[in-house]
Amino acid sequence: MPWGKAAISGVGASRQGKLEGETAISLATEALRNAITDAGIEKDDIDGLLTMPGSSSPEGAKHYLALGEHVGINPRFTGSLAMGGATAGALVQLAAMAVATGMANTVACVFGDAARTQGSKFDAAAGRGDSWGIWGMFGNAANSAISARRHMALYGTTSEQLGWVAVNGRRNAALSEHAVMKEPITVADHQASRMIVDPLHLLDCCLITDGGVAIIVTSPERAAAGRHRPVRLWGMGQGHTLENLGREDWWYLPHQKDCVSGAYRMAGVSPKDIDVAQLYDNFTIAVLLWLEHAGFVKVGESGPFVEGGTRIARDGELPVNTAGGNLSESYMQGWLHVVEGVRQIRGECDTRQVEGAEICLVTGRGMTLNTSSSLILGR
Amino acid sequence: MIDEGNKAFWDACAAGELRVQRCITCGHLRYPISTVCPECLSEDAAWELLSGRGTVVSFCIFRHAYNEAWRDRLPYNVAIIQLEEGPRMLSNVHGVSPDEIRVDLEVKVAFEVEQGFSIPVFERAAR
Numbered sequence: 001m002p003w004g005k006a007a008i009s010g011v012g013a014s015r016q017g018k019l020e021g022e023t024a025i026s027l028a029t030e031a032l033r034n035a036i037t038d039a040g041i042e043k044d045d046i047d048g049l050l051t052m053p054g055s056s057s058p059e060g061a062k063h064y065l066a067l068g069e070h071v072g073i074n075p076r077f078t079g080s081l082a083m084g085g086a087t088a089g090a091l092v093q094l095a096a097m098a099v100a101t102g103m104a105n106t107v108a109c110v111f112g113d114a115a116r117t118q119g120s121k122f123d124a125a126a127g128r129g130d131s132w133g134i135w136g137m138f139g140n141a142a143n144s145a146i147s148a149r150r151h152m153a154l155y156g157t158t159s160e161q162l163g164w165v166a167v168n169g170r171r172n173a174a175l176s177e178h179a180v181m182k183e184p185i186t187v188a189d190h191q192a193s194r195m196i197v198d199p200l201h202l203l204d205c206c207l208i209t210d211g212g213v214a215i216i217v218t219s220p221e222r223a224a225a226g227r228h229r230p231v232r233l234w235g236m237g238q239g240h241t242l243e244n245l246g247r248e249d250w251w252y253l254p255h256q257k258d259c260v261s262g263a264y265r266m267a268g269v270s271p272k273d274i275d276v277a278q279l280y281d282n283f284t285i286a287v288l289l290w291l292e293h294a295g296f297v298k299v300g301e302s303g304p305f306v307e308g309g310t311r312i313a314r315d316g317e318l319p320v321n322t323a324g325g326n327l328s329e330s331y332m333q334g335w336l337h338v339v340e341g342v343r344q345i346r347g348e349c350d351t352r353q354v355e356g357a358e359i360c361l362v363t364g365r366g367m368t369l370n371t372s373s374s375l376i377l378g379r
Numbered sequence: 380m381i382d383e384g385n386k387a388f389w390d391a392c393a394a395g396e397l398r399v400q401r402c403i404t405c406g407h408l409r410y411p412i413s414t415v416c417p418e419c420l421s422e423d424a425a426w427e428l429l430s431g432r433g434t435v436v437s438f439c440i441f442r443h444a445y446n447e448a449w450r451d452r453l454p455y456n457v458a459i460i461q462l463e464e465g466p467r468m469l470s471n472v473h474g475v476s477p478d479e480i481r482v483d484l485e486v487k488v489a490f491e492v493e494q495g496f497s498i499p500v501f502e503r504a505a506r
């Protein structure tokens with residue numbers, strides 16, 4: 001029996017890309033306006049506001065204050081959370097719990113970032129504080145590069161196999177209305193793209209974009225009165241490895257298995273029930289690890305699974321990242337993964353619609369390979 | 380960068396020794412440096428001398444300068460080292476080219492002086 005005591009009734013995105021003159025708050029506001037329209041509600045129906053500060057938001061954990069004042073929402077339930085790419089899912093979960101307990105009726109989860117035009121801060125020293133900078137460990141790609149290198153050494157995973165994840169994202173982005181990168185790429189292009197942090201090439205890495213996303217969570221009953229078919233939250237999970245060097249298998253993100261299995265248990269489903277998956281892809285290797293942690297393949301078998309790109313294609317056995325993901329749609333740190341999951345379940349994806357999509361897994365991961373969240377969306 | 384909590388580590392490095400904290404209460408050997416044991420939350424610890432031997436868990440090679448100070452060192456590796464006694468460290472393996480470094484490579488600690496600081500790095504262990 002799926003949980004289903006809360007539903008997503010509206011999703012909205014701002015324009016995406018390089019947006020001169022915009023700020024984290026202006027993009028969050030644009031997205032919120034679109035989500036309110038999509039849900040068919042009035043702004044005053046919103047009595048919960050949950051936010052994620054963007055990398056260009058100066059407010060940090062007080063971001064909800066700045067956004068709430070800006071958009072004129074005085075909620076019963078609020079707060080900000082910073083778990084990187086796991087935040088979108090985690091905020092939807094908090095919203096769902098608030099709705100299920102009656103602490104709020106309708107919660108808006110909102111994110112905006114002007115990372116592209118206001119200078120990204122994704123190149124800071126990796127690790128806590130600046131300590132890893134002593135050894136030249138900078139940027140977000142390095143952690144995933146280390147993860148990929150060990151996966152390659154243990155299981156024979158190849159850079160070409162990672163390339164198929166990039167190719168898949170790009171061909172789906174070509175059919176996505178707000179995707180930033182639509183130019184087709186091949187595995188040869190992936191191999192020829194410059195090396196950023198070996199073994200990761202440029203085309204293994206997510207984009208850096210400006211944009212905003214908002215998601216409206218409410219009760220299934222209220223959602224049924226909205227403009228679209230309600231998308232219920234069947235299952236939700238989290239898992240985190242907050243130590244990094246302290247855990248010998250930290251590089252493999254073992255917590256992601258707990259994260260997804262928790263969501264499966266709550267939804268009463270198993271991997272074979274998933275019709276479409278939006279798997280967090282800050283780097284291509286992330287998709288391979290999710291395929292293993294979510295039980296679609298055994299440990300070490302994700303490379304061969306993605307090779308050739310047919311199994312993860314829109315008409316394959318497990319369509320993955322059907323709007324292009326962080327790699328090609330836009331780097332909204334997983335927020336657009338939730339939006340695409342909702343749209344696939346609604347059946348409104350037109351040329352990129354996965355036929356018969358009724359159950360979608362959405363995953364997010366963040367920080368220094370530390371945090372993860374997952375949602376199972378259904379009808 | 381140096382404070383009361385990590386001074387003993389850097390002083391040991393200056394003396395050519397790799398030392399990490401062993402919890403006096405539960406015996407857990409820990410790194411990164413911390414004021415508290417992550418196993419039992421005790422604050423009592425002693426700085427224990429390690430062999431400096433370890434193996435490469437995994438590594439990456441920087442080909443793109445995220446930080447100007449490191450531009451002239453490109454390409455350089457950053458590796459996770461599994462120390463023989465248990466803890467893991469992030470460090471660099473010196474003296475091996477990008478083609479030579481590999482997972483499970485046996486290494487030993489060395490110290491490189493930079494701007495007055497002795498920094499622990501690793502080298503290929505003698506066979």
Ligand SMILES: [Zn+2]
Pocket residue numbers: 402403404405406407416417418419420421
């Ligand atoms: Zn202890």
